[in-house]
Amino acid sequence: MKDGPAIANVAALIGDPARANILTALMAGKALTVSELAQEAGVTLQTTSSHLSKLLGGGMVSYRKQGRHKYFELASHQVAGTIEALMGLAADSGHLRTRTGPRDEALRSARRCYNHLAGTAGVQVYESMVRRGYLTVDAADLSLSTAGHVFAENLGIDVVRLSKGRAPLCRECLDWSERKTHLAGSLGRALLDYMIADGWVKQDATSRAVSFTARGRTLFNDIFPVLDAV
Incomplete structure (x- = not known):
């Protein structure tokens, strides 16, 4: 294969439904804890931690530690722009949540x-x-x-x-x-x-x-x- 950006790796990170929910929740611009993100993703704390580890490794999120808690946020405005663009593509393609x-x-x-x-x-x-x-x-x-x-x-x-x-x-x-x-x-x-x-x-x-x-x-x-x- 030709050399170039490994967009498939990024797409795979975003493509998991639970990770997509985590990234969407962070689009509010607020730093959230693992517990808060677990509620947004609809999965267990342990599973959320695993997803966050992958997102951290992929440069999609970052965190700050305060006291006993870690607060996660999107890594950059480029990540936020990508998520927003994907929301637009999903809406144009008819992939809308039914709520x-x-x-x-x-x-x-x-x-x-x-x-x-x-x-x-x-x-x-x-x-x-x-x-x-x-x-x-x-x-x-x-x-x-x-x-x-x-x-x-x-x-x-x-x-x-x-x-x-x-x-x-x-x-x-x-x-x-x-x-x-x-x-x-x-x-x-x-x-x-x-x-x-x-x-x-x-x-x-x-x-x-x-x-x-x-x-x-x-x-x-x-x-x-x-x-x-x-």
């Missing part, structure tokens, strides 16, 4: 995609910023314009500091429920952090969903208005 109800509606509306905003609200942020010229899209890159830099700085976001970090400032992420792009990268993370800190949104303790307060929804629509495509 329905308010939680699914909430996830479609607004949710965490690892560390940034996704769902209808996430797409609104991206499209509003593109149509006002704050984000520049070309075939090779997504970048923040001069006007976008001023916009972010006016929200109290230190764009210069973000630009010096390891993560890209702006990155496109395909939204699995909307089939459109939302904003990832360090700017996407900073915008969600801003919304949380200023009380625009509240996080669901049991899922990746986030819900807007009445004040938050008004501010969100004022700052990220829905505009007609030009």
Whole structure:
């Protein structure tokens, strides 16, 4: 066989249903214990530990130790982007979970995609910023314009500091429920952090969903208005 990335190894790691549930649970951006992940995966603690060992070895997750517990999280934003893209592919292919109800509606509306905003609200942020010229899209890159830099700085976001970090400032992420792009990268993370800190949104303790307060929804629509495509 020709040399190249061993994508089959990565696919095998993600492909196990229990490991897929573990990775999906970690898409909330929270570090979780083995016990919490066992509940999400629907398997025993011992089996969960075995799955986590494989995911650690494959570079898919990392952990931090605090006291007696280990807290697991996704290893990088690249892993999160891959999981989100696979969610989109699964949805497009008709491979959807049969569970329905308010939680699914909430996830479609607004949710965490690892560390940034996704769902209808996430797409609104991206499209509003593109149509006002704050984000520049070309075939090779997504970048923040001069006007976008001023916009972010006016929200109290230190764009210069973000630009010096390891993560890209702006990155496109395909939204699995909307089939459109939302904003990832360090700017996407900073915008969600801003919304949380200023009380625009509240996080669901049991899922990746986030819900807007009445004040938050008004501010969100004022700052990220829905505009007609030009």
